[in-house]
Amino acid sequence: MEKVTKDKIKAGLEVFRQLHDSKLLTHLNSCVHCGLCADSCLYYLTMKDERMIPANKVDVVASVYRRYHTLAGRLAPRLVNARELDDATVEEMVDLLFGACTMCGRCVRHCSIGVDIEYVVRMGRKILSDMGYVPASLQATVNAALETGNNMAIPDEEFLDTIEWMEEELQDELEDPQAEIPVNQPGKNVLYTLNPREPKFFPLSISAMAKVFYAAGESWSLSTTMYDVTNYAYFSGNEEHGATIGQRIHEEMEKMQAGKLVLAECGHGYRANRWEAPNYVKKAFPETVSSVELMAAYLREGKITPDKSLTEEVVTLHDPCNLVRGGGIWHEQRYILNRCVQHFEEMSPHGLDNFCCGGGGGQLAMGEYNDRRLKIAEIKAEQIRKTVAKIVATPCHNCVDQLSQINVDFKLNVQIKTIAEIVADSLVIEPKSQK
Amino acid sequence: MVVYNTVLMYWFEWIALGALLICLSGLAYHMIRLIRLGVQDDYSARAGSPVAGVFYSFTGGMDPRHKESAYLNLPTYVSGVIFHIAVFVTIVLFFLFLTGVNPGQSASLILSVVAFSGAVTGAGMLIKRLRDPKLRYLSNADDFISLLLVIVFLILAGLTLLIPAAYPVFMLASSLLLLYMPLGKLRHAVYFFAARIHLGRFYGWRNVWPPRKV
Numbered sequence: 001m002e003k004v005t006k007d008k009i010k011a012g013l014e015v016f017r018q019l020h021d022s023k024l025l026t027h028l029n030s031c032v033h034c035g036l037c038a039d040s041c042l043y044y045l046t047m048k049d050e051r052m053i054p055a056n057k058v059d060v061v062a063s064v065y066r067r068y069h070t071l072a073g074r075l076a077p078r079l080v081n082a083r084e085l086d087d088a089t090v091e092e093m094v095d096l097l098f099g100a101c102t103m104c105g106r107c108v109r110h111c112s113i114g115v116d117i118e119y120v121v122r123m124g125r126k127i128l129s130d131m132g133y134v135p136a137s138l139q140a141t142v143n144a145a146l147e148t149g150n151n152m153a154i155p156d157e158e159f160l161d162t163i164e165w166m167e168e169e170l171q172d173e174l175e176d177p178q179a180e181i182p183v184n185q186p187g188k189n190v191l192y193t194l195n196p197r198e199p200k201f202f203p204l205s206i207s208a209m210a211k212v213f214y215a216a217g218e219s220w221s222l223s224t225t226m227y228d229v230t231n232y233a234y235f236s237g238n239e240e241h242g243a244t245i246g247q248r249i250h251e252e253m254e255k256m257q258a259g260k261l262v263l264a265e266c267g268h269g270y271r272a273n274r275w276e277a278p279n280y281v282k283k284a285f286p287e288t289v290s291s292v293e294l295m296a297a298y299l300r301e302g303k304i305t306p307d308k309s310l311t312e313e314v315v316t317l318h319d320p321c322n323l324v325r326g327g328g329i330w331h332e333q334r335y336i337l338n339r340c341v342q343h344f345e346e347m348s349p350h351g352l353d354n355f356c357c358g359g360g361g362g363q364l365a366m367g368e369y370n371d372r373r374l375k376i377a378e379i380k381a382e383q384i385r386k387t388v389a390k391i392v393a394t395p396c397h398n399c400v401d402q403l404s405q406i407n408v409d410f411k412l413n414v415q416i417k418t419i420a421e422i423v424a425d426s427l428v429i430e431p432k433s434q435k
Numbered sequence: 436m437v438v439y440n441t442v443l444m445y446w447f448e449w450i451a452l453g454a455l456l457i458c459l460s461g462l463a464y465h466m467i468r469l470i471r472l473g474v475q476d477d478y479s480a481r482a483g484s485p486v487a488g489v490f491y492s493f494t495g496g497m498d499p500r501h502k503e504s505a506y507l508n509l510p511t512y513v514s515g516v517i518f519h520i521a522v523f524v525t526i527v528l529f530f531l532f533l534t535g536v537n538p539g540q541s542a543s544l545i546l547s548v549v550a551f552s553g554a555v556t557g558a559g560m561l562i563k564r565l566r567d568p569k570l571r572y573l574s575n576a577d578d579f580i581s582l583l584l585v586i587v588f589l590i591l592a593g594l595t596l597l598i599p600a601a602y603p604v605f606m607l608a609s610s611l612l613l614l615y616m617p618l619g620k621l622r623h624a625v626y627f628f629a630a631r632i633h634l635g636r637f638y639g640w641r642n643v644w645p646p647r648k649v
Contacts, residue, residue: 026626035569326643351646
């Protein structure tokens with residue numbers, strides 16, 4: 001690790017100096033070290049390492065705050081465990097805040113006081129980001145998005161090839177040569193985004209959503225300039241980068257004169273674009289909805305008609321933390337599954353209490369912590385196993401990635417699907433030309 | 436019973452009064468700073484009600500049936516509740532003593548039971564903090580000092596109700612507690628409420644709280 005310098009310390013401490021509101025101050029001063037949050041953290045539950053107790057993650061940030069901004073911390077640092085922002089502290093911060101937290105927010109809900117632990121972790125990451133200590137792999141993902149417009153640096157040509165291929169698949173499936181995946185078509189009702197994992201690894205989820213749009217008769221388009229729903233700056237803690245990425249998608253929306261922005265199934269992508277980006281750039285954004293909300297609306301309005309009998313297997317649902325606890329969407333995916341599959345079985349616990357799959361917080365992008373990421377997945381594997389489900393649905397492509405790996409490593413023998421794939425599988429569609 | 440006199444106060448009562456003023460000033464400093472900084476302007480389109488979220492934060496959001504920190508740790512949770520009830524009662528008692536109000540014999544007996552119960556649960560929490568590896572790891576000197584000060588405060592309050600001669604010592608112990616309060620973790624007396632307001636507002640804005648039935 002690069003040595004901590006005076007300039008880096010100054011940059012890091014600016015986070016405490018530039019308080020825009022009382023939120024950070026409140027949460028840095030609230031923890032009473034009761035330790036009861038340990039039972040809610042998948043890192044502590046699987047590793048039994050005291051360092052990984054959420055309260056300790058708060059404390060590593062709060063201890064720096066106390067050292068520089070409280071009377072007791074200045075006069076008697078050992079009394080209140082106030083720490084200098086030095087090499088040892090920074091090393092511990094990187095390890096705990098980046099390497100031992102998925103920012104799932106489960107501990108927040110169960111904190112006896114109400115400390116927003118996840119927020120403190122994010123602010124801790126911001127300190128590290130301002131000091132230049134974001135893990136290289138995570139920073140590379142952010143840089144790829146900043147430099148190329150998508151976090152996997154997919155060239156336009158490759159992207160368009162994939163879209164063309166999926167369009168052919170869609171036409172074959174629907175037996176309608178007019179079925180299309182529109183690209184760069186302005187003036188549509190919906191500007192749809194994708195997780196770059198889709199064109200790169202899971203292209204069938206693109207044609208699945210295109211099939212849903214087709215069935216609903218939606219007017220929509222993708223954009224080659226900006227289709228990436230993710231914003232990994234949310235995980236790196238760099239709000240300037242977050243603003244740049246967030247702003248781009250909305251500029252594209254204006255350029256395309258779209259009616260609304262529909263975010264692909266991506267937990268943090270939804271949170272970053274729907275809730276965080278307007279605050280990064282300090283302005284209200286146009287209508288932004290999750291594709292899960294949109295599909296639920298199609299079903300409610302009768303725009304699409306599913307046939308439950310087409311999915312006979314038991315289906316369970318994994319709730320992405322940022323969509324549910326961080327975004328307030330957990331009814332819609334349940335409504336969809338209850339309409340589209342015969343047997344829907346909840347995991348225990350689920351919804352607001354659901355456990356993270358282990359891939360959140362940028363963990364999938366940080367190869368440095370792969371062993372931990374798979375260790376904490378034990379809990380999710382056990383949850384899935386107990387449902388006896390054969391299909392695990394989840395409205396998040398990052399979760400799909402992590403669950404796919406869990407599926408192999410823990411020999412679960414299940415299929416992992418997005419909600420769009422479940423909906424698409426349940427649709428019986430007459431080609432439009434025959435209607 | 437000790438003869439309380441609001442006009443001719445004892446020296447230890449003056450000390451306690453001074454400590455109380457310093458404590459209140461310290462806590463007021465924390466509170467004013469929070470109020471001046473205000474709450475975050477949220478530019479995202481609101482999906483729920485921040486007011487309902489804050490209400491839930493102080494009600495259903497603290498329901499022990501829905502909090503793992505409570506239902507997975509029931510003895511600790513119950514101890515914590517008894518401890519805090521005893522602390523609040525004893526704070527009221529402190530003001531009663533200082534203003535010369537005598538609670539009366541039967542009330543004194545009940546109040547002393549409350550104070551001693553708080554002290555016992557506090558002692559239990561102290562032992563747990565010393566023995567539980569998780570808590571030992573998380574703890575710093577401030578955690579122990581804060582807890583010890585409160586336990587002594589509770590014991591002496593209980594004793595004063597039964598043995599009036601303990602009153603000066605109670606006032607001096609209270610003074611120490613009051614002086615320490617704004618400096619260490621005991622200032623969560625202010626920040627607890629701020630934390631729950633922030634959390635309720637955050638979740639309420641996003642329509643996470645209050646939870647809706649599926």
